[in-house]
Structures are given as C-alpha cells and as structure tokens.
Amino acid sequence: MSFLSSFFKKETSVLGLDIGSSAIKVVQIKKKRGKAVLETYGELALGPYGQIEVGRAVQLPPEKVIEAVKDILREAKTTTVTCGSALPLSASLITFITIPPVEDSKIGDVVQIEARKYIPVPLNEVLLDYSIIPKEEAYVSEDESSKTEKQGKDVLVVAIHNDYINEYQSIMTGCGLTPSFYEIEIFSSIRAILDQGVTTNMVIDMGARSTKLYIVERGMLRSSHIINKGSQDITLALSKALSISVGEAESLKRTYGLKGGPEYKELTEIITVNLDYMFYESNATLLNYQKKYGKNVSKIILTGGGVLLRGFTDLAKISFQTEIVYADPFGKLETPAFLAEEFAQAGPEFAVAIGVALRRLSELE
Secondary structure: OOHHHHHOOOOOEEEEEEEOOOEEEEEEEEEEOOEEEEEEEEEEEOHHHHOOOOOOOOOOOHHHHHHHHHHHHHHOOOOOOEEEEEEOHHHEEEEEEEEOOOOHHHHHHHHHHHHOOOOOOOHHHEEEEEEEOOOOHHHOOHHHHHHHHHHOEEEEEEEEEHHHHHHHHHHHHHHOOEEEEEEEHHHHHHHHHOOOOOOEEEEEEEOOOOEEEEEEEOOEEEEEEEEOOOHHHHHHHHHHHHOOOHHHHHHHHHHHOOOOOHHHHHHHHHHHHHHHHHHHHHHHHHHHHHHHHOOOOOEEEEEOHHHHOOOHHHHHHHHHOOEEEEOOHHHHOEOOHHHHHHHHHHHHHHHHHHHHHHHHHHHOO
C-alpha cells in the first residue's frame, strides 16, 4: 500500500456481537488516529423473546434470535454489517495436550492424531484449531531447554462442532451481517480485559446460566473450568425461599444485592450461600493450578453481568485473599470522558463484544 492510499484510507466501522444466554451485547468501533474509538453499543435482554423474565437464561429458536439481533442493531443505531461474533464456551471443547517432539511442518498432523483421544466425535464434524504454548525461555537454562524440547510441546486445542457454526452463520445471514470469523467467548474476553504480561491472572466470568473460570499466563489461556451455576440461580433461590415471583426476586437482587442492611438479612444470607459455592469451586480451580505449576495467581478479574451484584467484590476479597478488580474493557477504547463512570460500571458486561470488535478491527489493518 502506498503512502497516499494509506493516508486517505477510509475509516471503517466494525461490530462485535455477543449472543449470551440471557442478553445480546453489541459494540461498534472504528480506528481513528491509531486508536480504537467507540461509536455505539447496546444490550438487550432475551428473556422476553422466550416469554420469561429479564435476567433468565433462555434457549431461543434461530428466528427469535434473529429478531432480537435486528432489534438491538436498530436500537443501538449501528451503521455497518462488518462484524465478528463470539460463540459460547459451551459450544466448544477446549483441552490441553502434549505432543511428542516433531518438525514444525508435522505439528498439525500430530495434533489431529492426538486430538482424537479427547474429542468424542469424528474430526470431520468439528472445526479444529490449536496453538503451541511457548516455553518460558527466560527462566530455562540451555540444558533444561533441550530437555523440555525432547519431552515435546504443550498445545492448546479448541474444537467447535460444525452444527454450531452453521447455526450462527444462518443467524448472521438472517440479520444481514457479514462476519469474518467466529471465536469462543473466552478468547474475546481475554483480548478485551488483559494486557500482555508475565503475571498469572484468573478471570471469573459470571453469566446467567453458568460461571466460567479462566487462568491466563503471559496472555495465553492455561486452564478453563465451568461452574454450572450463574446469576439466575441466585434469583431462583430467592424466589423459592422468599415465596415471591422470579421478577420480584430479580428486582430485589439487583436493587440491594448484599447491601440490603438488617431488614434484608434473609436476602443477604441466600445470596451469600450461593456465592460461597461458586467461590469454593473457583478457589479449588485456583489451588489446583498453583499446585500443578508452582505459580501464584496475582490477580482475579471479574467479568460478566453477574459480578455487578452489589457487595460482590467485598465477599470475593474475603474468599480469595488476593487482589480483586473489575474488568475494564472500555479502557481499551477511546470513549467520551464525561461517561467514564458509566463505562466502568458497564465494562464487565461488554468484555466479550469489545474483544470480538477489537479482533475484527485488527483484521482491517
């Protein structure tokens, strides 16, 4: 590309789309003066499209998803069809394998052979991708380096069933969108909320249906785990224990959380019991990783709509005894300064959509 064609290059907007279990999030950004600039964003609850309450996870038929996506694109006033889309972690199989030492040209073939041991369906039914996990050369002597090379390579393997991709493609086509890729939400989230660095971080991503745990080291996913409880489980527990409707329980949870005071003691106790279970499972994942690799996790990053519950961080700090921070994906974008507080609060809900949009924008460079 010549200097002049680069200089006069048209600014192109891109969309990041995150179809979650209880809501759709969309973000539109563009590159301006070397920075990713936020143009518009929006969120839409999916519950009403399935005739259930806001905040509940729902399994919608494709035509209802298309209707919801069209609605959020219209409400957010998006202006482009160029996009990428996230796929739920539940749509994939992520595993870590070690392959024997082979020439680089043969790695792909060896990964396919080894992956068959972990993937319960024929490989022609899935889209398979992999990434070599780099050795920590800075901390390894020459003798150790040659030794680990003889031991083989650690590989991150991701498999997505073709049916999921085909379903998402039909949804995108029905919405008039042009996606250039689909990626598992875990990788979108990592891109949006973490910087490259030597520290090891744990991400707790609490959605409506489930809570996902990721441990990331040097920008590379090293461990993942799903807890089959999410924010809707707290709502349903409140509804049952307090003999109130699910809608009332959701409203109480959002309004007071763990900060309701003495008059809401039962509310606080029910929420605490449910969060304690999730934190216990998270701690077990954390300790297993630290024991296996002999490394401490320096920080826990909270993302997903469920972590916005009032008092969540206070309880998390007691449970984990380490630094706890909210994800700040909007921090990677240029946004209006007067809305800084709003973006900080909304950040955990939009990490995946922003991560997708950032990847799509980088493809245009």
